[in-house]
Amino acid sequence: MTLSGIAFRNLAHRPWRTGLTFLGVVLAIAAYVALVGLVRGIEGTLLANFETRGADVIMTEAGAADMLSSVVPVAVTDDVRRVEGVAEASPELGRMTTIGEVTTSFVYGWPPEGWSWEALELTEGRFPVAGDGAAEGAVGGVTLGVRLAERISAGPGDLVTIFSAPFIVTGLHTTDSVLNRNGAAMLLSDMQAQTYRDGFSTSIVVRFADTLSSTERDAAIATLSSQFPGLAVDETEAMVDDYVNVRIARILSWVVSTVAVVSAALAVMNTMAMAVNERRGEIAIMGAVGWPRGRIIRCLLLEGAWLTGAGSAIGIALGVAAAWLVARSPNVEGFVEPEIGVSLVCGAVALGLGIGVVGTLVPAVRAALQDPASVLRGK
Amino acid sequence: MSLAIHASGLVKRFAGMDHPALDHVDLDMTEGEMLAITGPSGSGKSTALYAMAGLITLDAGQVTLLGEAPKTRAAWADVRARRIGLVFQEDWLLPTLTACQNVELPMIGVETSPTKRKERAEAALASVGMAGHAGRAPAGLSGGERQRVALARALANRPDLILADEPTGELDRANSDRVIGLLKDLNRAGTSIVIVTHDPHVAEACSREVRITDGRLEAVR
Ligand SMILES: Nc1ncnc2c1ncn2[C@@H]1O[C@H](COP(=O)(O)OP(=O)(O)OP(=O)(O)O)[C@@H](O)[C@H]1O
Ligand SMILES: [Mg+2]
Numbered sequence: 298m299t300l301s302g303i304a305f306r307n308l309a310h311r312p313w314r315t316g317l318t319f320l321g322v323v324l325a326i327a328a329y330v331a332l333v334g335l336v337r338g339i340e341g342t343l344l345a346n347f348e349t350r351g352a353d354v355i356m357t358e359a360g361a362a363d364m365l366s367s368v369v370p371v372a373v374t375d376d377v378r379r380v381e382g383v384a385e386a387s388p389e390l391g392r393m394t395t396i397g398e399v400t401t402s403f404v405y406g407w408p409p410e411g412w413s414w415e416a417l418e419l420t421e422g423r424f425p426v427a428g429d430g431a432a433e434g435a436v437g438g439v440t441l442g443v444r445l446a447e448r449i450s451a452g453p454g455d456l457v458t459i460f461s462a463p464f465i466v467t468g469l470h471t472t473d474s475v476l477n478r479n480g481a482a483m484l485l486s487d488m489q490a491q492t493y494r495d496g497f498s499t500s501i502v503v504r505f506a507d508t509l510s511s512t513e514r515d516a517a518i519a520t521l522s523s524q525f526p527g528l529a530v531d532e533t534e535a536m537v538d539d540y541v542n543v544r545i546a547r548i549l550s551w552v553v554s555t556v557a558v559v560s561a562a563l564a565v566m567n568t569m570a571m572a573v574n575e576r577r578g579e580i581a582i583m584g585a586v587g588w589p590r591g592r593i594i595r596c597l598l599l600e601g602a603w604l605t606g607a608g609s610a611i612g613i614a615l616g617v618a619a620a621w622l623v624a625r626s627p628n629v630e631g632f633v634e635p636e637i638g639v640s641l642v643c644g645a646v647a648l649g650l651g652i653g654v655v656g657t658l659v660p661a662v663r664a665a666l667q668d669p670a671s672v673l674r675g676k
Numbered sequence: 677m678s679l680a681i682h683a684s685g686l687v688k689r690f691a692g693m694d695h696p697a698l699d700h701v702d703l704d705m706t707e708g709e710m711l712a713i714t715g716p717s718g719s720g721k722s723t724a725l726y727a728m729a730g731l732i733t734l735d736a737g738q739v740t741l742l743g744e745a746p747k748t749r750a751a752w753a754d755v756r757a758r759r760i761g762l763v764f765q766e767d768w769l770l771p772t773l774t775a776c777q778n779v780e781l782p783m784i785g786v787e788t789s790p791t792k793r794k795e796r797a798e799a800a801l802a803s804v805g806m807a808g809h810a811g812r813a814p815a816g817l818s819g820g821e822r823q824r825v826a827l828a829r830a831l832a833n834r835p836d837l838i839l840a841d842e843p844t845g846e847l848d849r850a851n852s853d854r855v856i857g858l859l860k861d862l863n864r865a866g867t868s869i870v871i872v873t874h875d876p877h878v879a880e881a882c883s884r885e886v887r888i889t890d891g892r893l894e895a896v897r
Binding site for chain 1: 756768780829
């Protein structure tokens, strides 16, 4: 007979109460893992979107709520290129629109010489060129991300409707970014024509020279900011950090998982308080046979640890499954790939054990402090 | 002969009582004695016994047990674990553990090997005539059997002193005689024993008797 054996038996002795509390822990940990995993996924997705293209800095309209509502004249691109330290700059027009049955696809418009194309790896066909599709009655060419193509079952040579106009598919591409695998890319001029944005883009994507030191890089960013006061100059990571939707998602996930975790800790505390209360005699006898207080507390903490340790393990599994289910649901598919790494799992385990310790410590200490004599002398 | 218990000037007051539950109690008990503490209900018998086990904090006085005078709760716990066996009117067996596991309880922290703990628990159960019941849950045992398991638990760490608070209080004559017989056997083998009791039969079985009235202790024989 060991301490943890005693703890386990006590839990097994009350299967319903243990089961319900266990469920509370499982759900709290699952909520935490799923929500945080999805939010990290959103951040990761956005970051990958820029990073796969080797973008160092994004310039958008100052004050715009997000990238897609920003308006930037393409004409400033040449001035940006002339700034010391800038290797390349390219205008980009981004929109979110419906393609086929897929309601939320990112479409990018890039100039034919823009280096953003390099980030897309063609799996079939070629990138669009001016005049594509004229023979088929289309307004231009487009390449589709492989996942999008799969979902709308389209391939090279097919016509797809984007911005209410027919485009001919010239190729399929893949990338590290789930947004682009579910998105489409076309020539900037075609997109401007179809979305009434002649001469405008949503951002200018800037790449610095590889040889830049970090001070030179900071200097280049400062120059860009002062030279273009109407534009916000953001490093890609800061950009993702500031993205208002990411911030909202982060806060929501924090609030919801905190509520879940606190409720679970209270449930554990309630269960352990009840358990301790109905076992006053047993705890007193432990003291009477010479158990030091520390061992009594440890025995009860082990009970909480069994409950929340096993609950965390199942909660993590459930959270991973839930995050992927959400990411696969039709409204969200293509936006998010949950990011559930070692650090998140370790965090969840720590949180679970934290719930166990916090929920158990107070009842356990109170139990160990009780006066065994008054319990044992009977009625 | 050295003293199993040397208690001097024990005072314990409880709120709401007009006289102390223990009123300057002095008691010396030689090793190897079997002592009965008798007295009317509410006179302070249990309080005196628990004071000797370090289970209550005294307002005044000192207890030296088998040559040790523990000062802290932790020191008292250590002395109880190694040298004292406690028996109560109720058996206080843990319902989730088997008889054998209940007997192992005091050995946790004293005997490190789980196999040895089990062996010794089984031997203790055998010594109280419960060898065949090691794997049974307390709920399935009779009152007399449960009290014998509780006695085996008190014997687990081979104590030098057994303190028993009305150990036969809930037993019929036959079971009571059996438990007292076991205690007498232990006493003959050298264990010092203190029994708090209402039962004249039990008191007679002891080598000496003291009586507590309103918190004051006096020798009877
Ligand atoms: N924890 C406590 N709080 C308040 N009063 C207490 C406490 N423990 C004992 N007392 C009081 O101290 C007095 C002595 O109690 P004790 O239990 O020692 O009596 P006893 O002689 O063992 O009685 P009985 O034969 O009924 O068991 C009683 O009046 C009792 O009510
Ligand atoms: Mg009593």
